[in-house]
Amino acid sequence: MQKMVIRFTYIIATILMIGSLFYLAKYYHAMHKEKQETNLLNEISIEENITKTEEILESKEIIHKTERMLKLEELQKENSDIIGWIEIEDTNINYPVLQGLDNDYYMNHDYQKKRNMIGSIFLDKDYIWDPPSSNLLIYGHNIKNGIMFQNLLNYREKTYYEQHPNIRFTTKNEDVYYEIIAAFSSKVYHTTDQNVFRYYYFINAQNEVQYNEFVQNVKKASLYDTLKTAVYGDQLMTLSTCAYHVQNGRFAIVAKKGTPVEP
Numbered sequence: 001m002q003k004m005v006i007r008f009t010y011i012i013a014t015i016l017m018i019g020s021l022f023y024l025a026k027y028y029h030a031m032h033k034e035k036q037e038t039n040l041l042n043e044i045s046i047e048e049n050i051t052k053t054e055e056i057l058e059s060k061e062i063i064h065k066t067e068r069m070l071k072l073e074e075l076q077k078e079n080s081d082i083i084g085w086i087e088i089e090d091t092n093i094n095y096p097v098l099q100g101l102d103n104d105y106y107m108n109h110d111y112q113k114k115r116n117m118i119g120s121i122f123l124d125k126d127y128i129w130d131p132p133s134s135n136l137l138i139y140g141h142n143i144k145n146g147i148m149f150q151n152l153l154n155y156r157e158k159t160y161y162e163q164h165p166n167i168r169f170t171t172k173n174e175d176v177y178y179e180i181i182a183a184f185s186s187k188v189y190h191t192t193d194q195n196v197f198r199y200y201y202f203i204n205a206q207n208e209v210q211y212n213e214f215v216q217n218v219k220k221a222s223l224y225d226t227l228k229t230a231v232y233g234d235q236l237m238t239l240s241t242c243a244y245h246v247q248n249g250r251f252a253i254v255a256k257k258g259t260p261v262e263p
Helices: 002-063 067-076 150-156 158-163 208-221
Strands: 082-087 094-098 121-123 135-139 166-170 175-187 236-243 249-260
Touching (some): 067 082, 067 166, 082 121, 150 158, 150 175
Parallel strands (some): 094 121, 135 236
Antiparallel strands (some): 082 094, 082 166, 175 249, 236 249
16 A cells, blocks of 8 residues: 555656646747747847838938039939039039030030030049049130139139138039139140149049149149148049130139038
8 A cells, every 4th residue: 555655656746747847848938939039029120220210311311402402403304414513602603513425515515405615514524423533523614704614713813712712512412512722724735745734634543642642733733822631532623624824724723522511
């Protein structure tokens, strides 16, 4: 009888132990599954938050577009060659900027692609937007009645520079001021001319040495000291027009990207 009680007790204890182990295994399995589901929900939540953040940033970008940027987008529907708008406050320079497949078309066509000997203000065909080249080289005719880039010649005087130190340049992605760092007279040199500064060849620096060499040359050529310069990595802009101090004369101003225009 005593042996039967002991055996029965042993059996009950064994059953209880197996049941406890089964319950613990089931419990840990459920906990693990719940943890996996929680992690999955967290990942989904993170992705949703990232998506919402991107949507908010995109929304802010639209909200922070200036009126000029919005007008430019509308203008680009008429002609996709319109890449920007340039303005120097209190001057006649206030025009759309175009970029063609060559540097000839917009010398005698307006922004609506109508033939016009006055032409357009246009960006050099070799400028690349993504990633951006180092220097926005922009051309315009010197028209005697003061339109297009004729007003650039006023920068021969330092007092004029002091009154008009900035260039506003607007694209669909940004609206910023460029700070003028130099203004100088030059010419288109013959291929045989040596030891001359051909500013009109500089669009993209291959390295820091080339960039710094260009900046040093424009500062050296400048008619006066603006007390401003550029460092490697600064986006540059060069405005170039014809001048008549010498045969094939040119006049240019160089600026660096500065502060954004407030919406």
